[in-house]
Amino acid sequence: MDKAVWDIGYLIASILFILGLKKLGHPRTAPTGNQYSAMGMLIAIIVTIAQMDFKVIDNFILIGAGLVIGGLIGYVMAVRVQMTGMPEMVALFNGFGGAASALVAASEVFRRIKLSEEGVTPLPEDLDLYVAWTAIGLSALVGWMTLTGSLLAMMKLKGGVEIFGTWYRTPTWGPEWLNYVKGLFLIGIVGLIYMSIEEPGNQDYVIGIIALSCILGILFVLPIGGADMPVVVSLLNSLSGIAAAFTGFIIGNNVLIIAGSMVGAAGLILTNIMCKAMNRQLIDVLFKSFGGSDKEQVTRTKVGSDPEEVAMICDGISKCVIIPGYGMAVSQCQHQVREFADILEANGCEVKYGIHPVAGRMPGHMNVLLAEANVPYEKLIEMDEINSEMAECDVALVVGANDTVNPVARSDEGPLAGMPIIDADKARVVVMVKRSLSVGYAGVDNDLFYEDKTMMLFGDGKKMMTELISSMKEL
Amino acid sequence: MEPITLGGLIVLITIFALAIFLGFELITKVPPTLHTPLMSGANAISGITVVGALILLQNTPYNDANPGFAAWLAFAALVLATINVVGGFAVTNKMLNMIAGKRGKK
Numbered sequence: 001m002d003k004a005v006w007d008i009g010y011l012i013a014s015i016l017f018i019l020g021l022k023k024l025g026h027p028r029t030a031p032t033g034n035q036y037s038a039m040g041m042l043i044a045i046i047v048t049i050a051q052m053d054f055k056v057i058d059n060f061i062l063i064g065a066g067l068v069i070g071g072l073i074g075y076v077m078a079v080r081v082q083m084t085g086m087p088e089m090v091a092l093f094n095g096f097g098g099a100a101s102a103l104v105a106a107s108e109v110f111r112r113i114k115l116s117e118e119g120v121t122p123l124p125e126d127l128d129l130y131v132a133w134t135a136i137g138l139s140a141l142v143g144w145m146t147l148t149g150s151l152l153a154m155m156k157l158k159g160g161v162e163i164f165g166t167w168y169r170t171p172t173w174g175p176e177w178l179n180y181v182k183g184l185f186l187i188g189i190v191g192l193i194y195m196s197i198e199e200p201g202n203q204d205y206v207i208g209i210i211a212l213s214c215i216l217g218i219l220f221v222l223p224i225g226g227a228d229m230p231v232v233v234s235l236l237n238s239l240s241g242i243a244a245a246f247t248g249f250i251i252g253n254n255v256l257i258i259a260g261s262m263v264g265a266a267g268l269i270l271t272n273i274m275c276k277a278m279n280r281q282l283i284d285v286l287f288k289s290f291g292g293s294d295k296e297q298v299t300r301t302k303v304g305s306d307p308e309e310v311a312m313i314c315d316g317i318s319k320c321v322i323i324p325g326y327g328m329a330v331s332q333c334q335h336q337v338r339e340f341a342d343i344l345e346a347n348g349c350e351v352k353y354g355i356h357p358v359a360g361r362m363p364g365h366m367n368v369l370l371a372e373a374n375v376p377y378e379k380l381i382e383m384d385e386i387n388s389e390m391a392e393c394d395v396a397l398v399v400g401a402n403d404t405v406n407p408v409a410r411s412d413e414g415p416l417a418g419m420p421i422i423d424a425d426k427a428r429v430v431v432m433v434k435r436s437l438s439v440g441y442a443g444v445d446n447d448l449f450y451e452d453k454t455m456m457l458f459g460d461g462k463k464m465m466t467e468l469i470s471s472m473k474e475l
Numbered sequence: 476m477e478p479i480t481l482g483g484l485i486v487l488i489t490i491f492a493l494a495i496f497l498g499f500e501l502i503t504k505v506p507p508t509l510h511t512p513l514m515s516g517a518n519a520i521s522g523i524t525v526v527g528a529l530i531l532l533q534n535t536p537y538n539d540a541n542p543g544f545a546a547w548l549a550f551a552a553l554v555l556a557t558i559n560v561v562g563g564f565a566v567t568n569k570m571l572n573m574i575a576g577k578r579g580k581k
Contacts, residue, residue, distance in 0.1 A: 017520050017523075018497065018501065020516070020520070021498075021501050021502070021516070021517060021520065022501050024509065024512065024513045024516045024517075025501070025502055025503070025504070025505045025509060025513060026509075027506060027508065027509060030509055030512060030513075030571050031568070031571045031572070033516065034512070034516050034564060034567045034568055034571055035568075037516060037519065037520050037564070038519070038564040038568075040520075041519070041520070041522070041523065041525075041560055041564070044523060044525075044526050045525060045526065045529065048526045048529045048530060049529065052529075052533045053533070059532055059533050059535070059546075062532055062546070062550050062553075063529060063532050063533065063553065065550075066528070066532070066550050066553035066554050066557065067553065067557055069554050069557075070553065070554040070555065070556065070557025070558045070560075070561065071557050071558075071561045073554075073558050073562070074557060074558035074559070074560065074561030074562030074563070074565065075561050075562065075565055077558070077562050078561070078562045078563075078565030078566040078569060079565065079569075081566065081569075086511065086515075086566070086570065087511070089562075089566060090511070090514060090515045090518060090566070093515075093518055093519070093522075093558065093559050093562050093563050093566070094518050094521075094559075096522075096555040096556070096558050096559045097518060097521045097522050097524065097555070097556065097559040097563075099552075099555050100522070100524045100525070100528060100552045100553075100555040100556035100559060101524040101527070101552075103528070103548050103549070103551050103552035103555065104524060104527040104528050104531055104548075104549065104552045106548050107531050107535065107545045107546070107548035107549040107552060108531060108545070110544055110545040110548065111531070111534075111535050111545035111546075114544075114545060127479060127480075127481060127484065128479050131479050131484055132479075230510075233514070234514055237514055237517060237518050237521070240518065240521045241517070241520075241521040243521075243524070244521050244522075244523055244524040244527075245491060245494075247524050247527045248487075248491075248527070249487060249491075250527070251527050251530050251531070252479060252483065252487065253526060253527065253530070254487075254490055255523060255526060256523055256524060256526060256527055257487060257490050257491050257494060258490060258494045259494075259520050259521070259523040260494075260521060260523060260524070261491050261494040261495045261498060262494045262495070262497055262498040262501070262520075263498065263517045263518075263520050263521045264495065264498065264521075265494070265495045265496070265497070265498025265499045265501075266498040266499075266501055266502045266517055267498075267514070267517055268498075268499075269498070269499055269502040269503075270502055270505065270510065270513060270514060270517070273502075273505060273510070274510065355507065355508075357507045364507050364508050364509060364510040364511040364512070365511065367507065367508040367511075368508075368511060368570055368573060371573040372573055377508070380508065382506070382507060
């Protein structure tokens with residue numbers, strides 16, 4: 001039987017990927033979608049192994065070992081990760097995917113060069129050379145960039161990095177000339193790819209491509225503000241798909257090209273959806289620094305409130321909207337938030353959650369956290385819908401959010417200009433749980449803090465929510 | 476691997492272009508709840524490069540005097556891609572269970 005028949009398996013895998021990705025976009029079918037794509041992946045791997053020649057036994061030991069080691073590491077990491085660590089985890093896996101494609105490209109080019117040096121098989125010529133070396137170069141460029149960019153994005157999501165016990169904060173902006181440097185690096189890499197085709201036996205060019213791509217990935221992510229990290233991770237996700245597609249060109253495999261380019265395109269659309277939610281252009285996110293070096297100095301003051309006062313206000317209200325933000329993720333107080341909502345509901349109050357599309361460090365970040373705390377999905381209301389109800393709201397409880405409720409976004413000035421916000425200020429009373437009056441990621445002061453109807457609960461989210469709960473119980 | 480022909484290359488480019496358009500069309504309106512799982516699930520699919528690593532590892536003998544270094548690169552690629560695939564699908568599943576599980580209970 002012709003071995004090509006096995007390729008039908010790749011077709012089935014591709015179809016499963018398409019169906020899986022489609023289903024992942026709808027809440028009800030999403031779990032099935034994920035299972036479809038996982039099944040597609042399993043089929044693709046089985047088909048690949050089934051086609052192999054069982055002569056070179058040593059390589060099978062390596063293959064088995066690689067699958068077992070990788071599978072175990074991946075599984076353990078997935079089981080152990082906390083919901084709050086999810087964005088970093090996605091960024092890390094993404095980097096691994098990019099690195100894998102880049103390593104495949106590197107392995108192939110070194111193998112071919114070595115084989116030609118030993119006179120086993122000559123280097124490819126003409127069309128074969130152009131296709132293989134261009135694909136290898138592009139796969140290396142995108143793949144290594146994805147790796148270093150994702151690792152840096154992961155650190156930025158954490159806010160810094162620990163090297164030998166010292167904590168270094170990652171920068172959130174960069175000078176404008178950095179864009180020209182990035183351009184130069186890109187031109188340099190394209191030039192190196194061209195030269196590597198001219199002189200295919202010289203592996204120095206390949207090493208040069210790898211080095212420059214690694215640096216380019218870092219330069220690319222370095223100046224981007226922390227608030228824009230979700231967009232960047234999504235874009236890097238798209239890039240890792242493209243890297244896989246280029247790898248498909250190297251080995252002439254359809255399933256890699258289909259799955260890779262599909263993920264690349266879908267990732268780009270998702271990136272765009274996320275940008276729209278923030279009312280920002282992708283170009284601005286990537287090339288204009290946000291957050292700025294000159295953060296506004298906070299000069300105004302506001303007297304903080306006690307949990308007891310807030311508990312008294314909350315007694316007997318009929319409608320409360322809880323607006324969570326990154327602070328809730330940091331202090332991991334989603335369970336306390338839920339408990340507080342339970343108490344209110346037991347007193348006959350209607351509780352809803354207003355979810356801003358970019359609250360947290362990842363789209364859907366808040367939804368995942370609240371789902372972990374057993375908050376029913378129906379109570380998580382999207383921004384546009386909740387805004388129409390804000391005027392009837394007695395108390396808006398803002399937990400660790402800042403920029404997403406900043407009324408200054410309605411004006412035309414400053415970095416937040418035009419960003420859609422949740423109209424917390426329309427509620428009768430606003431309660432904000434926040435550590436201090438400091439500015440948010442966008443680096444602008446928030447007028448909402450200083451309004452008379454705003455009560456500030458200064459402190460860690462978990463601690464303040466716990467105190468608030470006990471005050472409620474004492475009433 | 477056999478040398479590529481012009482016809483073969485054009486077929487690959489056709490597939491590439493069509494798959495890109497397919498990807499654009501697949502994702503239209505996604506509720507924010509699903510943004511993170513979708514990203515994570517798509518990311519796991521991009522681990523398809525595991526197939527590339529497998530094919531290279533089979534074609535690259537590592538025990539004789541031949542390109543051992545290349546085989547180890549392919550091995551590293553296989554490990555990383557498998558982490559990406561297994562971890563990616565497991566994490567996505569974990570997230571979706573939390574979201575969807577709660578809906579069923581209601």
